[in-house]
Amino acid sequence: MSIKDWHENERPREKLLERGAGALSDAELLAILLRTGTQGMSAVDMARSLLHRFNGLGGVMNAPFAELSQHRGMGLASYAQFCTVMEIGRRVLGEQLRQAPVFDSPDTVSDYLRLRLGHEPVEVSLALLLDAQNRLIACREMARGTVAENTVYIGEIAKHALQHHAAAVIFAHNHPSGNPAPSPADHTFTRKLRAGLALLDITLLDHFIVTARQTVSFARQGWLAPEAHAPCFKPQDDT
Known part of the structure; x- marks a missing residue:
């Protein structure tokens, strides 16, 4: 069953809008980035598989392309998206450090x-x-x-x-x-x-x-x- 067939309250994107990002599990957050799954796997199922293989969100987001691409459904587009998210996070934190005293x-x-x-x-x-x-x-x-x-x-x-x-x-x-x-x-x-x-x-x-x-x-x-x-x-x- 794909995510679009789930009850609306249990879909990651709708859950985020209703309850905030903090209410989502790691798998649900990652599923929103993935957007779609692959044959026989919803985006959430794929996210859970990735989290297990790479030992958590940090491992997934920092995985080298050579390793990430070995996982079913992962390719250059996903790798580029993960790199983009990480770089945005770094730049946001860097801006915060520049706007106020570090200590x-x-x-x-x-x-x-x-x-x-x-x-x-x-x-x-x-x-x-x-x-x-x-x-x-x-x-x-x-x-x-x-x-x-x-x-x-x-x-x-x-x-x-x-x-x-x-x-x-x-x-x-x-x-x-x-x-x-x-x-x-x-x-x-x-x-x-x-x-x-x-x-x-x-x-x-x-x-x-x-x-x-x-x-x-x-x-x-x-x-x-x-x-x-x-x-x-x-x-x-x-x-």
Whole structure:
């Protein structure tokens, strides 16, 4: 039975309009994006199958085309649509960070970083460049490495900060393994970065480690020196 044959109150689109998007399950939300199913499967059935195969919405939306296209009914159009939705989400959160001081909305910072980095298969490093009011000026990708190795040059971060006349920096990188615990190298790098930026009168406000489900803040954990004046961020966890 196709979705059009369901009772009107149980159709995902009608349910969204009646109760709001928050009332929909992951499968129902995904079904609205898919719009149609395939032979023998409604859009909701296909959505459930995708969620199972890719371990949730994040996995589906970030699936490489080579993997997504192996699933029945999925092709280039679906892949392009998923990429578009993810990019819209990133840009909306980026606009929110630019419209208000970053530290007035730590949840938005964490959401933004998880959306940018949480499902990257390799380690990626970002620098958020902030003005004197801690508003976002720019976000720059600093390095992209293998799962096991990623080298970030402190001089490159400093160069970008100076080019954008940044007063402060938030550094962030992901752990593709899913384990948010910082390594000794993470601690060493943070100390060196903070000292290097301080020579330029630029503050390292925080260093985030990002996974698909959690962000860990060095400032929150007390791993930045007190004189950094970093706010205490609570790690974000969906579990």
